[in-house]
Amino acid sequence: FAKPGRAGLSFGAIAPVDAEVDAFTVPAGYTWSPIIRWGDPLFSRTPAFDLNAQTPKAQAEQFGYNSDYLDIVPDPSGKTGVLVNNHEYVNPDLMFPPSADAAELRRRGDIYKAAQGMSVVEIRRKAVGDPWTYVVDGRRNRRITVETVFEMTGPAAGSDLLKTAADPEGRWVHGTLGNCAGGTTPWGTILSGEENFNGYFAWAADTAEQKRYSGSSTTSTSTGWEAYDPRFDAHDADYVNEPNRFGYIVEIDPQDPTSTPRKHTALGRFKHEGANIHVADDGRVVAYMGDDERNDYLYKFVSKNRISGSRRKNMTLLTEGDLFVAKFSGNSPAAEITGTGALPSDGAFDGTGTWIPLTRNGASAVPGFTLEQVLVYTRLAADAVGATKMDRPEDVEPNPVTGKVYVALTNNSRRSAVDETNPVTGNRYGHVVELTETSGHSGTTFGWSILMLCGDPNSFGNAYFAGFPKELVSPISCPDNVAFDSEGNLWISTDGAPSTIGYGDGLFKVPLTGAERGHVQQFLSVPRDAETCGPVIHDREGLVFVAVQHPGEDGTFAAPRSLFPDYGSTAPGDVATAPRPSVVQVHRA
Numbered sequence: 168f169a170k171p172g173r174a175g176l177s178f179g180a181i182a183p184v185d186a187e188v189d190a191f192t193v194p195a196g197y198t199w200s201p202i203i204r205w206g207d208p209l210f211s212r213t214p215a216f217d218l219n220a221q222t223p224k225a226q227a228e229q230f231g232y233n234s235d236y237l238d239i240v241p242d243p244s245g246k247t248g249v250l251v252n253n254h255e256y257v258n259p260d261l262m263f264p265p266s267a268d269a270a271e272l273r274r275r276g277d278i279y280k281a282a283q284g285m286s287v288v289e290i291r292r293k294a295v296g297d298p299w300t301y302v303v304d305g306r307r308n309r310r311i312t313v314e315t316v317f318e319m320t321g322p323a324a325g326s327d328l329l330k331t332a333a334d335p336e337g338r339w340v341h342g343t344l345g346n347c348a349g350g351t352t353p354w355g356t357i358l359s360g361e362e363n364f365n366g367y368f369a370w371a372a373d374t375a376e377q378k379r380y381s382g383s384s385t386t387s388t389s390t391g392w393e394a395y396d397p398r399f400d401a402h403d404a405d406y407v408n409e410p411n412r413f414g415y416i417v418e419i420d421p422q423d424p425t426s427t428p429r430k431h432t433a434l435g436r437f438k439h440e441g442a443n444i445h446v447a448d449d450g451r452v453v454a455y456m457g458d459d460e461r462n463d464y465l466y467k468f469v470s471k472n473r474i475s476g477s478r479r480k481n482m483t484l485l486t487e488g489d490l491f492v493a494k495f496s497g498n499s500p501a502a503e504i505t506g507t508g509a510l511p512s513d514g515a516f517d518g519t520g521t522w523i524p525l526t527r528n529g530a531s532a533v534p535g536f537t538l539e540q541v542l543v544y545t546r547l548a549a550d551a552v553g554a555t556k557m558d559r560p561e562d563v564e565p566n567p568v569t570g571k572v573y574v575a576l577t578n579n580s581r582r583s584a585v586d587e588t589n590p591v592t593g594n595r596y597g598h599v600v601e602l603t604e605t606s607g608h609s610g611t612t613f614g615w616s617i618l619m620l621c622g623d624p625n626s627f628g629n630a631y632f633a634g635f636p637k638e639l640v641s642p643i644s645c646p647d648n649v650a651f652d653s654e655g656n657l658w659i660s661t662d663g664a665p666s667t668i669g670y671g672d673g674l675f676k677v678p679l680t681g682a683e684r685g686h687v688q689q690f691l692s693v694p695r696d697a698e699t700c701g702p703v704i705h706d707r708e709g710l711v712f713v714a715v716q717h718p719g720e721d722g723t724f725a726a727p728r729s730l731f732p733d734y735g736s737t738a739p740g741d742v743a744t745a746p747r748p749s750v751v752q753v754h755r756a
């Protein structure tokens with residue numbers, strides 16, 4: 168559709184906001200409004216949100232909780248479109264008062280199942296450039312929940328490792344869990360990462376494979392599903408494989424509310440943060456992905472087939488191809504990587520790297536692993552080939568203007584042995600790596616450098632912003648989601664600033680070229696205890712969208728710490744009191 172307005176988005180950076188301030192703060196000349204909030208009805212038959220009368224049925228037709236990945240996908244007219252949003256997890260203590268009643272806890276458990284997953288909601292506006300409103304009863308409106316049926320695709324679909332009593336074929340899985348970041352494909356589907364799926368299962372952690380994904384043995388979870396739904400009790404012999412059916416990249420078609428969503432085993436199984444695609448010069452599609460765990464890995468998938476004009480064929484591209492994991496090498500002497508973040512004598516944390524194949528031409532490339540084992544126990548396969556342990560890879564996204572790939576490494580309290588790619592001991596503030604493919608995006612070699620070492624320069628003297636004068640940047644900590652505007656500027660949203668630099672989380676613009684390279688400028692700050700997710704930058708329209716996840720997370724139902732987004736009454740149980748995770752648009756005042 169027609170793109171009005173100038174590229175880039177001009178604003179004066181906001182001052183950092185104290186973490187205890189419960190406000191959504193935008194630059195002078197801008198204002199904000201929620202598009203849709205937790206509990207807003209998607210259909211006219213859906214009950215209005217009532218915090219004290221919530222039911223599983225109502226929640227399954229209302230907007231879900233804890234918004235994360237977001238895209239705003241306009242139709243060709245620019246006046247209608249769809250909003251797609253992930254609902255990563257729930258905060259039971261904010262949604263309900265305490266209860267010890269088993270029947271009530273089970274009823275709530277079904278509400279939690281309905282509040283997670285994903286939402287597709289139609290949006291409309293009078294004119295291109297206007298802010299959007301959501302459409303009740305939109306043709307494409309859809310909730311995907313923990314009971315929606317997904318089809319497994321790729322080489323591990325139908326594998327014994329995926330079979331359960333309820334699904335002897337190993338191909339049909341109810342639900343998606345821990346949906347964190349994601350990406351929108353060139354063919355218009357939405358990819359979403361199943362991240363912290365392990366937290367939904369009672370696990371035995373008997374085997375090396377279970378340990379590598381679950382951490383330790385557990386008997387109860389925060390949602391309580393294992394108490395009445397045996398598939399969340401992996402101690403149950405009938406469902407010992409149920410956790411193997413989560414931890415994938417899922418793909419949904421937001422244009423077709425009757426389509427069956429899919430989980431792609433070819434892209435491996437780990438705590439997938441998200442996936443973002445770049446079309447290589449040879450026409451194959453390359454998906455970049457992070458495993459968000461301390462000391463876990465960076466991956467990419469290269470499709471076997473090439474992109475075409477057929478949307479139907481493009482929707483099969485992620486079912487066949489090769490999976491790689493990254494191994495980084497630094498070019499400075501190890502003695503110069505001191506763990507403090509001080510630059511080595513060549514003035515840069517930088518070097519080269521290789522993509523090590525885990526699968527090749529439809530076969531395992533890892534000795535001792537079958538293809539199915541590589542794709543279901545991907546972390547162990549990557550361990551076996553000596554991949555580089557990273558500081559929690561979150562969003563990994565290719566810049567559509569330059570093709571360079573940006574890796575957000577959010578922090579890593581368990582970073583002890585440093586290397587040039589992860590050079591800070593106990594990495595508190597996180598960093599961002601800029602990666603340049605040197606044999607094409609489908610190739611196996613790359614160069615890299617650290618674009619920025621995050622932190623507040625006033626308290627962390629080795630904070631680094633691509634050489635830009637650090638006294639002029641906005642303090643930033645714990646980079647998580649990334650996005651690009653139409654000029655190719657990097658935008659970073661954060662998760663963890665309050666407990667590390669004492670400011671609220673926010674959204675930051677970072678130019679990547681010219682004299683302004685590395686000039687971090689804060690655009691917005693989210694309310695108390697919230698994380699900034701989603702970001703979508705429609706700079707030519709002067710519109711910025713974010714998902715506000717877990718506002719008031721450190722409070723309780725009776726004692727809320729945030730009144731976002733309605734800032735209404737303070738009576739416990741009043742709808743206007745409840746902090747409501749929401750999708751917000753920022754527009755010119």
Ligand code: FEO
Nearest residue numbers: 347362440459561
């Ligand atoms: Fe759900 Fe890695 O953040």
Ligand code: CA
Nearest residue numbers: 499515516517
């Ligand atoms: Ca170096």
Ligand code: CA
Nearest residue numbers: 347348561647
């Ligand atoms: Ca995230």
Ligand code: CA
Nearest residue numbers: 561577647662
């Ligand atoms: Ca995070």
